[in-house]
Amino acid sequence: MSVTDTPRDGSTVHPTAQPPVEPTSATGHAEPGPGRPTVLAVATAASMLVLLVGALLWAPTDRLQGDVQRIFYIHVPAAWIGMLAFGVVFVASIAYLVTRRARWDRLAASSAEVGVVFTTGVMLTGPLWGRPVWGVYWDWDPRLTSFFILWLLYISYLVLRSYVTEPTRRARYSAVLGIIAFLDVPLVYVSVRWWRSLHPGPVVANPEGPQLPGSMLAVLLVGIVAFTLLYLLLLRLRIDNAAREDELTAPRRHAPAAGHRGA
Amino acid sequence: MRTLRHARRIAAKDLRIELRTRDILTAMGLFALLIVVVASFSFPTASEHREQIAAGLLWMAFLFAALLGIGRSLAMEHEHACIDALVTSPVPRESIYLGKVLSNLAFVGVAQLLLLPVSIVLLQLTPGRGLALLLVTVALATVALVAVTTLLSAMAVNTRTREAILPLLVIPVALPVLIAAVQATSIALTGGTLTAATPWLLLLTATAALFLLLGLATFRHVLEE
Numbered sequence: 001m002s003v004t005d006t007p008r009d010g011s012t013v014h015p016t017a018q019p020p021v022e023p024t025s026a027t028g029h030a031e032p033g034p035g036r037p038t039v040l041a042v043a044t045a046a047s048m049l050v051l052l053v054g055a056l057l058w059a060p061t062d063r064l065q066g067d068v069q070r071i072f073y074i075h076v077p078a079a080w081i082g083m084l085a086f087g088v089v090f091v092a093s094i095a096y097l098v099t100r101r102a103r104w105d106r107l108a109a110s111s112a113e114v115g116v117v118f119t120t121g122v123m124l125t126g127p128l129w130g131r132p133v134w135g136v137y138w139d140w141d142p143r144l145t146s147f148f149i150l151w152l153l154y155i156s157y158l159v160l161r162s163y164v165t166e167p168t169r170r171a172r173y174s175a176v177l178g179i180i181a182f183l184d185v186p187l188v189y190v191s192v193r194w195w196r197s198l199h200p201g202p203v204v205a206n207p208e209g210p211q212l213p214g215s216m217l218a219v220l221l222v223g224i225v226a227f228t229l230l231y232l233l234l235l236r237l238r239i240d241n242a243a244r245e246d247e248l249t250a251p252r253r254h255a256p257a258a259g260h261r262g263a
Numbered sequence: 264m265r266t267l268r269h270a271r272r273i274a275a276k277d278l279r280i281e282l283r284t285r286d287i288l289t290a291m292g293l294f295a296l297l298i299v300v301v302a303s304f305s306f307p308t309a310s311e312h313r314e315q316i317a318a319g320l321l322w323m324a325f326l327f328a329a330l331l332g333i334g335r336s337l338a339m340e341h342e343h344a345c346i347d348a349l350v351t352s353p354v355p356r357e358s359i360y361l362g363k364v365l366s367n368l369a370f371v372g373v374a375q376l377l378l379l380p381v382s383i384v385l386l387q388l389t390p391g392r393g394l395a396l397l398l399v400t401v402a403l404a405t406v407a408l409v410a411v412t413t414l415l416s417a418m419a420v421n422t423r424t425r426e427a428i429l430p431l432l433v434i435p436v437a438l439p440v441l442i443a444a445v446q447a448t449s450i451a452l453t454g455g456t457l458t459a460a461t462p463w464l465l466l467l468t469a470t471a472a473l474f475l476l477l478g479l480a481t482f483r484h485v486l487e488e
Binding site: 159172188191 | 422424435470484
């Protein structure tokens with residue numbers, strides 16, 4: 001909690017107080033540069049504010065769905081982040097296996113953790129919207145099912161991490177799973193689509209009209225920017241946190257770490 | 264070629280152990296049969312949707328039996344420290360992976376060949392001319408399932424809970440295989456021919472190829488201690 005608070009506090013006092021005031025840099029963890037998360041935090045907060053005003057006040061009310069439609073402005077950006085974060089896990093996993101640098105493993109793990117938060121948000125906001133509009137909380141529609149499976153893949157990645165204690169082994173194993181899981185996503189999508197289209201099931205209405213009015217699209221774009229900034233901010237904080245965790249455990253695994261390649 | 268020859272030797276070792284103990288096949292075969300029995304009580308297997316229910320049921324039995332058998336087959340390597348000997352022996356890591364895939368394919372395949380006729384009788388199925396499609400589907404989906412399960416169980420046996428974590432790793436990744444396999448099997452059981460299920464067979468082929476390639480590419484990162 002304190003980790004998230006410090007950069008925000010630092011940013012709000014920034015115009016009046018001068019940089020040396022920032023307490024985080026004095027504690028010795030200044031290496032990643034506390035200035036960047038503060039700028040990021042301000043940008044995130046500002047864009048979130050714009051999104052809030054845009055989504056709740058400025059955007060027109062949907063003629064058919066009413067105010068319920070406004071959940072779209074956080075649902076779709078969260079879904080976008082869910083996929084982006086998974087892509088980051090994939091790239092970082094490959095980079096780890098090639099370079100064997102611990103920072104890539106920290107990036108993959110952090111992105112998965114932040115990604116699962118957003119994906120859970122998608123899984124929660126979807127049914128909230130589905131109930132009034134479709135009449136049901138859940139339907140095995142291709143997009144819903146694919147996203148549910150994506151969420152399950154994230155969870156199994158994090159479960160694997162929590163069950164392997166030795167750090168380099170954990171990094172290797174989770175990198176392998178991160179690669180498999182990401183390449184699995186297109187197969188999931190194709191199989192679920194074919195399954196539903198070959199199967200005569202209840203036909204689900206198109207979630208939003210075929211074309212989106214300009215003002216709605218503008219708010220959606222703001223939402224995507226705001227959520228991307230939030231993702232980067234959370235990712236940054238989580239990576240710093242992971243780096244500190246590694247520093248704490250480093251002295252203890254110094255001796256085995258030296259010989260881990262041969263052992 | 265040499266990779267394949269080493270792989271055959273490793274698989275032959277597994278089959279020889281299995282012929283002497285019959286541990287894995289007994290456990291897998293009986294477990295799969297019990298799943299079919301329990302499911303027969305649980306689902307309306309005599310209803311008009313019999314074929315669809317049977318298709319899902321068969322694949323649940325195949326999946327859980329494969330998880331049990333392959334988990335055992337990799338855990339066995341650890342119990343007798345055989346994996347250390349394999350890792351230090353001068354064979355490529357790819358051979359170890361392929362060898363384990365081959366022996367696991369043999370275990371799962373034999374269990375399936377035993378279970379299929381029994382299930383056809385117990386669930387009152389009449390595949391008729393769908394039999395060819397049924398066998399092709401089972402073959403393709405099993406290659407995909409075994410390829411990914413062998414890789415993931417090599418990791419699972421090195422975790423805190425050993426094989427217990429294996430289903431959590433395999434099932435989400437294997438969901439496309441299961442969806443395609445159940446759909447193609449359902450078509451086969453209602454008497455469909457190979458052409459009726461072409462998209463599913465293509466998807467299964469692509470998945471099997473992808474999982475095998477990923478296994479070959481990443482297995483050396485798994486077996487690195």
